[in-house]
Amino acid sequence: MADLRHLTSARKPLRILIVGPSWVGDMAMAQSLFISLKQSIPDCLIDVLASAWSLPLLDRMPEVSKAIVMPLNHGQFGLMTRIKLGQQLQSEHYDQAIVLPNSWKSVLIPFFANIPLRTGYLGECRWGLLNDIRQLDKNVLTMTVQRFIALGLPKKATQPPDYKQPSLPSNKSGQDAVIQKFGLTRSEKTLALCPGAEYGPSKRWPAEYFAKVAQAKIQHGWQVWLLGSEKDKESADAINKLTNHQCRDFIGHTSLAEAVDIMSLANTVIANDSGLMHLAAALDKNVIAIYGSTLPEFAPPLCTKAQTVFLNIPCSPCRRRVCPLYPVGHKDHTQCLTEIKPERILELIGD
DSSP, X not given: OOOOGGGTTTSSSOEEEEEOOSSHHHHHHHHXXXXXXXXXXXXXXXXXXXXXXXHHHHXXXXXXXXXXXXXXXXXXXXXXXXXXXXXXXXXXXXXXXXXXXXXXXXXXXXXXXXXXXXXXXXXTTOBTTBSEEEOOOTTTOOSHHHHHHHHTSOTTSOSSOXXXXXXXXXXXXXXXHHHHHHTOOOOSSEEEEEOOOTTOGGGOOOHHHHHHHHHHHHHTTXXXXXXXXXXXXXXXXXXXXHTTTOSEXXXXXXXXXXXXHHHHTOSEEEEESSHHHHHHHHTTOEEEEEOSSSOTTTSOOOSTTOEEEOOOOTTOOOOOSSOTTTTXXXXXXXXXXXXXXXXXXXXXXXX
């Protein structure tokens, strides 16, 4: 039912609406789905319904024809808003909607847009709203990127599917703009540190460890840049204090597009399991990704230059936002992160 390739001879181009994910990293990985669709149906037009923050990313993905702004924030229900937007989208005459989030409300807009084929995983009991329901076998589709791509393939397609690496090509005009705005100097010895993780502290490598890595590289002539959102300000302040303010702190001072352009100028990126880690991979950087409460196999950095660090101690992956040992004052809390020493990361960076 989900194989629409036979329709291309009768009506071109095939129009597909993707209901995009709410997280930066997931949106980066969703590009692999867009690439897969274009390989399977080269003439298809792919529109993506997503939050406004994602527009700078979607603008860099050549597979996307148009981005449609979701007027509601993550977690908002807004039934009437969803109904109204769905009715407005009826004029687009989409052939298929592929719904990446698993929530019940995420299917409402394609439903009210009268899109004839609505594909997604069962999720929150979405019978009736979806008419091309897929059963997710987590033992077969072990990676987020595989789960996204599988929704764009026929039900009987071989699983798990192959995937292409997401790619956000460097934007020279964007690079020149951030160089001028922030007074940057291009150098092969540039290290970007991304100390944040939106999910919670169980994903965040200690600030003092980031600082030790930064100090060691500064002593060898590297410049070190700190990237992240306003929520990562505490970590950035701690790192800069421990390095005598020798790091360039961009946290909370850039747009997402500017952060991507700044990161594209770096040689190496050290990041927690976070959205910026996935963006660094899509920029094909030398990525060192640090995992604590989550498995690297589930959502790894999708580039060949990436290296992942995960201790696989008995209590991990707990997948908790806060280490369950922390509230009870256990002396070994967040050991999955604290036992990853700065010396190990420095070895991976090399000279």
